[in-house]
Amino acid sequence: MTTLHEPELLLGAEQPVEQGEHREPGGFYRWVTSVDHKVIGKNYMYTALVFFFIAGLMAELMRTQLFNPNGHVVSLQTYNALVTIHGSIMLYLFAGPIAFAGFANYLVPIMIGAPDMAFPRLNSLSYWFYLFGGTTMLFGFLTASGAAAFGWTGYTPLSTATYSPGPGADLWIASVAMVGFSGIFSAVNLVTTIFYLRAPGMTMFRMPLFVWSMLITGILILIAFPVLTAALVMLYADRHFGAHFFTVSGGGVPVMWQNLFWFFGHPEVYILALPFFGMISEVVPVFSRKPIFGYKGMVFATLAIAGLSTGVWAHHMFTTGTVLLPFFSALSLLIAVPTGIKVFTWIATMWGGQVKFNTSMLFAVGFIAAFVMGGITGVMLASPPIDFYTHDTYFVVAHFHQVLIGTTVFAMLAGFYYWYPKFTGRLLHEGIGKAHFWISFIGFWITYMPQYLLGLRGMPRWVGVYSPNFTFLNRVSTVGAYVLGIGMAMLIVNLYWSWRHPVPAGDNPWDGHTLEWATSSPPPAHNFHSLPPVRSTRPVWDMNHPEHSDAVPVVTGGDESAE
Numbered sequence: 001m002t003t004l005h006e007p008e009l010l011l012g013a014e015q016p017v018e019q020g021e022h023r024e025p026g027g028f029y030r031w032v033t034s035v036d037h038k039v040i041g042k043n044y045m046y047t048a049l050v051f052f053f054i055a056g057l058m059a060e061l062m063r064t065q066l067f068n069p070n071g072h073v074v075s076l077q078t079y080n081a082l083v084t085i086h087g088s089i090m091l092y093l094f095a096g097p098i099a100f101a102g103f104a105n106y107l108v109p110i111m112i113g114a115p116d117m118a119f120p121r122l123n124s125l126s127y128w129f130y131l132f133g134g135t136t137m138l139f140g141f142l143t144a145s146g147a148a149a150f151g152w153t154g155y156t157p158l159s160t161a162t163y164s165p166g167p168g169a170d171l172w173i174a175s176v177a178m179v180g181f182s183g184i185f186s187a188v189n190l191v192t193t194i195f196y197l198r199a200p201g202m203t204m205f206r207m208p209l210f211v212w213s214m215l216i217t218g219i220l221i222l223i224a225f226p227v228l229t230a231a232l233v234m235l236y237a238d239r240h241f242g243a244h245f246f247t248v249s250g251g252g253v254p255v256m257w258q259n260l261f262w263f264f265g266h267p268e269v270y271i272l273a274l275p276f277f278g279m280i281s282e283v284v285p286v287f288s289r290k291p292i293f294g295y296k297g298m299v300f301a302t303l304a305i306a307g308l309s310t311g312v313w314a315h316h317m318f319t320t321g322t323v324l325l326p327f328f329s330a331l332s333l334l335i336a337v338p339t340g341i342k343v344f345t346w347i348a349t350m351w352g353g354q355v356k357f358n359t360s361m362l363f364a365v366g367f368i369a370a371f372v373m374g375g376i377t378g379v380m381l382a383s384p385p386i387d388f389y390t391h392d393t394y395f396v397v398a399h400f401h402q403v404l405i406g407t408t409v410f411a412m413l414a415g416f417y418y419w420y421p422k423f424t425g426r427l428l429h430e431g432i433g434k435a436h437f438w439i440s441f442i443g444f445w446i447t448y449m450p451q452y453l454l455g456l457r458g459m460p461r462w463v464g465v466y467s468p469n470f471t472f473l474n475r476v477s478t479v480g481a482y483v484l485g486i487g488m489a490m491l492i493v494n495l496y497w498s499w500r501h502p503v504p505a506g507d508n509p510w511d512g513h514t515l516e517w518a519t520s521s522p523p524p525a526h527n528f529h530s531l532p533p534v535r536s537t538r539p540v541w542d543m544n545h546p547e548h549s550d551a552v553p554v555v556t557g558g559d560e561s562a563e
């Protein structure tokens with residue numbers, strides 16, 4: 001088996017080169033028919049970005065309404081619908097899909113040296129479930145009674161037929177269920193791919209941390225999403241078939257929805273975060289010109305976060321009076337340990353490295369700053385006395401936006417600027433990129449820091465009007481949101497620029513470490529013409545810098561790949 005590591009017997013030598021050259025149809029036809037993981041991955045990424053900008057416009061509209069204490073930009077019913085659809089799009093249609101089905105689809109097979117995903121047709125089906133499920137949610141706005149208006153969490157009894165009678169709510173249920181199925185299909189596909197399609201030499205503990213994140217996220221999806229699907233079916237049965245799971249009159253328990261929802265909802269928070277942690281774990285070492293500090297520590301920290309995340313759901317329900325406060329508080333606080341390990345690992349990786357602050361790295365560092373701030377306020381919220389005081393106030397809105405924008409926007413953009421050359425063969429503009437970063441980063445703090453104060457002073461969330469005492473801080477926050485919006489528009493400017501003025505990127509513009517940098521940009525249909533030997537976590541670095549390689553020497557007689 002040791003011969004697997006000899007360069008002469010690489011996959012590339014076994015696979016005829018022509019295989020990589022077969023012709024695919026072009027244009028629209030290719031977009032709809034392809035089962036190539038790279039095309040599907042790009043479809044996911046660009047669709048998710050469109051959803052992101054739609055939800056971002058809704059956010060700007062809400063902040064415009066909140067500029068005045070008695071705003072008349074939208075009706076209060078519409079405000080509720082905007083909150084709901086903004087939050088639902090951001091979480092179900094943008095943050096999850098862009099990472100787990102966009103980046104992961106494109107990158108995981110290449111990073112482990114596989115020619116495609118394990119189930120290419122299932123992969124395509126996932127995308128169509130996602131696209132049609134996602135647009136179903138938006139159609140709510142076209143119905144007479146408007147879109148769902150009960151928050152992304154769909155709490156009963158508000159979401160029952162009595163209080164949300166219109167079809168908007170049903171469309172929301174159908175949409176979330178379809179997108180949930182799409183996520184489950186992607187998870188099955190990714191987990192199988194990672195377990196079975198790794199190239200020779202790519203042992204589990206040589207996989208890039210991004211791949212580890214995706215594996216663990218996939219397992220979390222398989223644990224969490226079916227519970228959500230079941231809860232949605234129960235809610236639908238309550239609304240239309242006279243069931244009484246969540247209605248008191250028929251012997252049901254409304255708060256059961258919260259238990260079911262958050263049993264999905266809290267792992268979902270990590271389903272959203274872990275993939276982006278994985279991206280940062282790729283970007284930071286490359287731009288620090290060092291291997292990651294503590295690779296195995298990172299793997300175990302990711303496993304610990306995932307494990308703990310299934311046991312903390314009731315920290316969203318402290319104020320219901322139905323949950324054991326010390327237990328859920330203690331478990332929630334414990335998550336800070338593996339999360340702290342990650343933050344220290346990224347910092348230790350930069351420490352003493354030759355750090356290069358280009359756009360991608362700026363977003364990575366911006367992510368760390370935002371995430372630490374949002375994480376610290378999260379630790380505060382995990383303590384019941386503080387949560388009783390701040391629950392359902394703007395303090396919570398500030399907390400989750402700092403965590404979420406930190407991860408799903410800043411870390412995502414770190415990854416986007418890093419891998420865009422691989423996806424397209426073209427570079428993004430560094431100047432526009434830096435403007436993109438700085439304007440967004442400044443806008444981010446102006447938007448959310450005042451919201452902590454508003455929350456501490458008692459401003460509730462989910463309101464389109466508020467007491468005039470809160471006017472000043474709300475205005476600051478709204479101005480910040482405009483700045484953040486302008487910052488994000490720079491992404492469109494940059495994409496347009498790179499389309500109009502293509503600057504060829506080359507195969508490995510950043511001196512990358514992992515296998516995707518060993519193939520062309522963009523990669524051929526079957527990903528590789530030849531694979532470098534995989535003898536460490538950094539096969540491409542080993543190949544390009546043999547003098548500083550961390551590859552293990554080829555041992556004869558043992559079976560290394562069985563690790």
Ligand code: HEM
Nearest residue numbers: 059062083084087090095151152153404408461462463481
């Ligand atoms: C330009 C950036 C953004 C701004 C200005 C913004 C603004 C807002 C506003 C005004 C609300 C309503 C608060 C309330 O009345 O309770 C809200 C809710 C929410 N936002 Fe954002 N947001 C932004 C980005 C994001 C991102 C990137 C995510 C997630 C990835 C996100 C997730 C949510 C969620 C989950 C809710 C709660 C929805 C609910 O309660 O049902 N937001 N946002």
Ligand SMILES: [Cu+2]
Nearest residue numbers: 266269315316
């Ligand atoms: Cu939680």
